[in-house]
Amino acid sequence: MTVTATPSRTAALVRPVRTRRRPDVVRSRVAAWVAVGVIGLFGLAPIYWLLVTAFTPDEKAFSFPPSLIPTEITLEHFVNLAKNEKLFGYLVNSVVVSLITAVLSVIVSAYMAYAFSKFRYRGRTSLMHLVLASQMFPQALLLITLYALFSATGLLGAYTALILSFTTFTLPLCVWMLKGIFDTVPSSLMEAAAIDGASRWRTLHQVALPLSAPGLVAAGLFAFVRAWNDFIFALTLADPERQTLPPGLVHTYLGEFQTAWPDLMAASFVVSLPVIAAFMFLQRYLVGGLTAGAVKG
Numbered sequence: 001m002t003v004t005a006t007p008s009r010t011a012a013l014v015r016p017v018r019t020r021r022r023p024d025v026v027r028s029r030v031a032a033w034v035a036v037g038v039i040g041l042f043g044l045a046p047i048y049w050l051l052v053t054a055f056t057p058d059e060k061a062f063s064f065p066p067s068l069i070p071t072e073i074t075l076e077h078f079v080n081l082a083k084n085e086k087l088f089g090y091l092v093n094s095v096v097v098s099l100i101t102a103v104l105s106v107i108v109s110a111y112m113a114y115a116f117s118k119f120r121y122r123g124r125t126s127l128m129h130l131v132l133a134s135q136m137f138p139q140a141l142l143l144i145t146l147y148a149l150f151s152a153t154g155l156l157g158a159y160t161a162l163i164l165s166f167t168t169f170t171l172p173l174c175v176w177m178l179k180g181i182f183d184t185v186p187s188s189l190m191e192a193a194a195i196d197g198a199s200r201w202r203t204l205h206q207v208a209l210p211l212s213a214p215g216l217v218a219a220g221l222f223a224f225v226r227a228w229n230d231f232i233f234a235l236t237l238a239d240p241e242r243q244t245l246p247p248g249l250v251h252t253y254l255g256e257f258q259t260a261w262p263d264l265m266a267a268s269f270v271v272s273l274p275v276i277a278a279f280m281f282l283q284r285y286l287v288g289g290l291t292a293g294a295v296k297g
Helices: 007-014 023-054 076-083 085-118 124-136 139-153 159-183 187-195 200-211 213-229 232-237 245-253 261-281 283-291
Strands: none
Touching: 023 261, 076 261, 085 124, 085 159, 085 200, 085 213, 085 245, 124 159, 139 159, 139 232, 159 213, 159 232, 187 200, 200 213, 213 261, 232 245, 245 261, 261 283
16 A cells, blocks of 8 residues: 655645744843943944034033933034134144055055064064054153154154154054964965065065955054044144144134034034044955954964
8 A cells, every 4th residue: 555645744744843942042142132232322322412412503502401302403513614724724634644644554564564474583472572562551651752752853743743653553453463464374375476486575565465455454444543533642743733633623612611512513523424434435344354364373
């Protein structure tokens, strides 16, 4: 006697077995989402309050109790910002200093990181740790030292003083970031290039650097943001005509007896837009650059 399975019986036989999620897994996911929500709220709340203040009229900005949702919106503060020619000068200074700092940091740190990654010599590990240890000096100590150095060399007040000081901050982390990325470049590619007759210089520029492009972009973006946001060194080492936006905003909107908070919030929002746009445009390069080499010592 032959038994033939009906379609419904076959479907019942191949029906996937439903597995019940364990309660601890569900609780872990809920806790993770709650943590992400709290951290996101903590990070976005100041930005939201900055936007609310920027679009609120002066007479409503300090009303009590404060309103989370503005009842009246104005663009007056953004119009005032567009009419302020002095702030445009600070913006040009920020762009010039930040771009040159980013380019200089990437060039110098790329050569240093390649030397740390692909060459073996005595004292290499100690020198790497020394480079990283320089990041641990207090900024006040570095500020005094750099001020005396630039004053003695006649560079105090010039763009050069800002660019060199910003580069000293960004180099250690850029070197370590790029060193991890160069570690992921297979040495067999370098050996193949050498067999084909390429010099070390050509191997670096035509093999290692193109393969490390995401890391170079990430290092450049880190240096750009670091220079863009600095306040204390730009205030101390540069002339008033060469200061960048952070001290420029303070000079423009913070007075001895009164502070124009709505105008300051509007200017801060506009100033943040280039950095936000850079992060959004280069996000995939930044993530790839920061995570490359994370699983290789």
